[in-house]
Amino acid sequence: MSMWRIPLADVEVDEQDIEAVLDCLRSGWLTMGPRVAGFEEALSSYLGGGHVAATSSGTASLHLALLAAGVGHGDEVLVPALTFVASASTVRHVGAQPVLCDIRGPQDLNIDPQDAARRITPRTKAVIAVHFFGYPADLAALRELCDTHGLILIEDCAEAIGATVEEGPRKAGTVGDLAAFSLFSKSQLCVGEGGMVVTRDEGLDRRVRLLRSHGLTSGTWDRHRGHDPAYDVIDIGMNYRMDEPRAALGLSRLARLDEDIAARREIVRSYREQLGGLPGVEIPWGDQEVQASSHFAFAIMVRDRGARDRLRVQLADAGVQSTWYPALHRFTEYRTFTPPDGLPLASEAAERHCALPLAASMGEEEVRIVTEAVRSALNWAG
Numbered sequence: 001m002s003m004w005r006i007p008l009a010d011v012e013v014d015e016q017d018i019e020a021v022l023d024c025l026r027s028g029w030l031t032m033g034p035r036v037a038g039f040e041e042a043l044s045s046y047l048g049g050g051h052v053a054a055t056s057s058g059t060a061s062l063h064l065a066l067l068a069a070g071v072g073h074g075d076e077v078l079v080p081a082l083t084f085v086a087s088a089s090t091v092r093h094v095g096a097q098p099v100l101c102d103i104r105g106p107q108d109l110n111i112d113p114q115d116a117a118r119r120i121t122p123r124t125k126a127v128i129a130v131h132f133f134g135y136p137a138d139l140a141a142l143r144e145l146c147d148t149h150g151l152i153l154i155e156d157c158a159e160a161i162g163a164t165v166e167e168g169p170r171k172a173g174t175v176g177d178l179a180a181f182s183l184f185s186k187s188q189l190c191v192g193e194g195g196m197v198v199t200r201d202e203g204l205d206r207r208v209r210l211l212r213s214h215g216l217t218s219g220t221w222d223r224h225r226g227h228d229p230a231y232d233v234i235d236i237g238m239n240y241r242m243d244e245p246r247a248a249l250g251l252s253r254l255a256r257l258d259e260d261i262a263a264r265r266e267i268v269r270s271y272r273e274q275l276g277g278l279p280g281v282e283i284p285w286g287d288q289e290v291q292a293s294s295h296f297a298f299a300i301m302v303r304d305r306g307a308r309d310r311l312r313v314q315l316a317d318a319g320v321q322s323t324w325y326p327a328l329h330r331f332t333e334y335r336t337f338t339p340p341d342g343l344p345l346a347s348e349a350a351e352r353h354c355a356l357p358l359a360a361s362m363g364e365e366e367v368r369i370v371t372e373a374v375r376s377a378l379n380w381a382g
Ligand SMILES: Cc1ncc(COP(=O)(O)O)c(C=O)c1O
Pocket: 057, 058, 059, 060, 083, 084, 086, 087, 130, 156, 158, 159, 181, 182, 183, 184, 194, 195
């Protein structure tokens, strides 16, 4: 399936997953219905409670969360500069301005709450806390910041399903007023394309559900069962619904999620052990934080952009796929969002990091191939 010897991600679909989807196809009901409802219930219990609305993508989930929170024209939203573009593009879709914030540094690639605090203005309405690579952002500090300034906290959990935060422990996605998850093909719980919005607030959940399906007062499944012969339209919504085959696949895969995350943690420990002491390599976050992350991918930092780019060419020659995230203000569409200080830490981390393959199915041999390739590439790249 892949041109790579070791691809960045690997989707393992087992017989149970296939049967679950076939069962759904045989049922003859494919749009949002009982399987989506069952999936939402199972996700809620996995997360330890809260309302869950399944959606068509992580981007749709962020968009819905911002709309439900009432973020709109004239508002500013604090967003880390080092993230996937959807964390900021959805802010612009609701007519608000993303205000890019710096990260903590090479040891913690997440938003720096102190930097975020400095960028608050009377127009600031919300903060998007991205849990980058599956490592939770400092939610305690961000929650306090939001409470002090009356801001809405939205967690972008696209890369962090199953990550844990604080004592307890609580799952990422349960501290913010709203959280958006992605279930796309590289995420830890992949269904192809999909997502969910999570909130403990009944009113916000009601609004998310309304906007998910055109602002209609009843769903197709309700009407199919004859519960609601008519409907009204009471808001301007979208079609961001999840369909039944994806919910069936998600429900089947959810049963293995914790096992998969445990396997990812072991692979990350092994990577850290083998690459940790290498001259010219820094590994973001500490050993003690590995257990809290759900590990979307594995990132290392090298000396500078030149070394990173040479490393990637050498990895590709060895059949090892890699990637990296440009800082948002480097994109043509986002250049005008660069603040006067130029976001130095996010800019530097973007140039220096390289994401390596990570999948629950990887064995020691695959980890060895990747680490050997990194080692010889760095010798060569200097
Ligand atoms: C941090 C972050 N936010 C949002 C998204 C968007 O999710 P989706 O691709 O499901 O729309 C992604 C996807 O990779 C992401 O990494």
